[in-house]
Amino acid sequence: MDEHPRIIAHIDLDMFYAAIVLRDDPTLRGFPLIIGNPNARETKRGVVLTATYEARKYGVHSGMSMAEALKRCPQAIIRRSDYEKNKEASETIMNYLKSFNLPIRIASIDEAYIDITNRCSDFHEAFVFVKEIQQWIYDKVKLTVSIGVAQTKIIAKIASDFNKPNAVTVVTPTGYEEFFHGLKISIIPGIGKVAFKRFEALGYTTCGQLYQMDRHQLKLAVGSAGDFLYDVFHGNTSSDLSTRGERKSISHETTFHSDAKDIPLYIEKIEYIFSKTYNELIIKQLYCKTVTVKIRFRGFDTITRSKTLPNPTNDREKLYQAMFELYEEHLIDPRGIRLLGVKFSQFAQLSDEIVPLVEFF
Numbered sequence: 001m002d003e004h005p006r007i008i009a010h011i012d013l014d015m016f017y018a019a020i021v022l023r024d025d026p027t028l029r030g031f032p033l034i035i036g037n038p039n040a041r042e043t044k045r046g047v048v049l050t051a052t053y054e055a056r057k058y059g060v061h062s063g064m065s066m067a068e069a070l071k072r073c074p075q076a077i078i079r080r081s082d083y084e085k086n087k088e089a090s091e092t093i094m095n096y097l098k099s100f101n102l103p104i105r106i107a108s109i110d111e112a113y114i115d116i117t118n119r120c121s122d123f124h125e126a127f128v129f130v131k132e133i134q135q136w137i138y139d140k141v142k143l144t145v146s147i148g149v150a151q152t153k154i155i156a157k158i159a160s161d162f163n164k165p166n167a168v169t170v171v172t173p174t175g176y177e178e179f180f181h182g183l184k185i186s187i188i189p190g191i192g193k194v195a196f197k198r199f200e201a202l203g204y205t206t207c208g209q210l211y212q213m214d215r216h217q218l219k220l221a222v223g224s225a226g227d228f229l230y231d232v233f234h235g236n237t238s239s240d241l242s243t244r245g246e247r248k249s250i251s252h253e254t255t256f257h258s259d260a261k262d263i264p265l266y267i268e269k270i271e272y273i274f275s276k277t278y279n280e281l282i283i284k285q286l287y288c289k290t291v292t293v294k295i296r297f298r299g300f301d302t303i304t305r306s307k308t309l310p311n312p313t314n315d316r317e318k319l320y321q322a323m324f325e326l327y328e329e330h331l332i333d334p335r336g337i338r339l340l341g342v343k344f345s346q347f348a349q350l351s352d353e354i355v356p357l358v359e360f361f
């Protein structure tokens with residue numbers, strides 16, 4: 001908890017990779033559009049990077065296999081993502097946000113937190129200020145963003161997602177109860193799929209069902225996650241964007257079912273987690289020296305293997321190569337693989353203000 005209340009804005013681009021494609025080819029507007037492998041209809045390979053809201057209506061979402069997405073929405077149009085364009089748009093926006101010289105935390109290629117306390121004396125001024133930010137981004141980059149404003153990072157993040165696209169949602173401390181009332185528990189960052197299933201089994205699906213409970217009751221109801229939820233609901237989590245407690249690694253992993261030695265599937269999963277991890281490295285302007293991979297086999301045996309490079313790098317090929325060499329011999333394990341993960345660590349950084357945090361919320 002912070003001693004002095006802050007005003008935090010969380011800015012998140014709407015369907016980012018898809019928005020770039022639509023911006024540059026407006027004839028695709030209004031159709032369900034998936035960003036991913038354009039050959040997926042033939043090859044059945046690849047993963048959905050993002051999808052337009054028209055495609056999401058059919059249940060298509062980021063991270064889903066293209067095969068599943070095309071089952072749900074056979075008529076979808078598929079386009080590949082343009083890495084250079086995404087990066088350029090992101091950099092333009094992030095540089096603009098940095099130009100206010102306010103505390104800032106760039107959390108991924110398409111989202112940032114800014115502490116606007118010194119610029120805005122109350123939530124009304126905050127609203128006006130973030131509307132200006134939204135307008136500037138639209139005028140200059142022709143992309144829409146959604147912005148959430150609140151006293152804590154986590155409520156600001158939830159608020160930015162609340163009414164997407166092109167929305168501004170301000171949650172004042174007197175409005176917490178009303179705000180959380182109808183929200184699904186699953187939208188709270190940090191409440192994973194497993195915890196949510198457990199909540200569902202107990203009959204809890206919305207925050208409103210839990211909001212009235214005191215800390216003790218909440219812990220009795222849902223176990224250790226109760227503490228976290230209580231703090232989230234009552235604005236007791238952090239609003240600190242400083243680089244203290246800086247993160248020591250970036251990692252992503254993915255769990256799935258597979259048969260033994262399904263190498264094309266493994267490679268697809270590896271490329272997916274690698275690109276997520278690599279994007280984060282680039283956007284945070286970091287160079288890393290150590291690459292670690294994690295593999296869990298059927299039966300739950302889990303191994304990690306690391307390689308430290310001679311120098312810190314952000315070269316995609318070098319990092320991919322290092323990662324792949326670590327994975328290679330294990331992909332043919334007869335047990336079959338259940339989880340693949342990759343981690344970058346031992347960072348050298350170019351810029352101090354954008355180092356991420358471990359325990360961000």
Ligand code: TTP
Pocket residue numbers: 012013014015016017018049050051062063109110164275276
């Ligand atoms: P998100 O902000 O998660 O999604 P989004 O911007 O597409 O959609 P929303 O309107 O709900 O914010 O991710 C930003 C971009 O990052 C997304 O357009 C594609 C990319 N991405 C990946 O490459 N892999 C992933 O697993 C996810 C979640 C996103």
Ligand code: MG
Pocket residue numbers: 012013014015016110
């Ligand atoms: Mg987004």
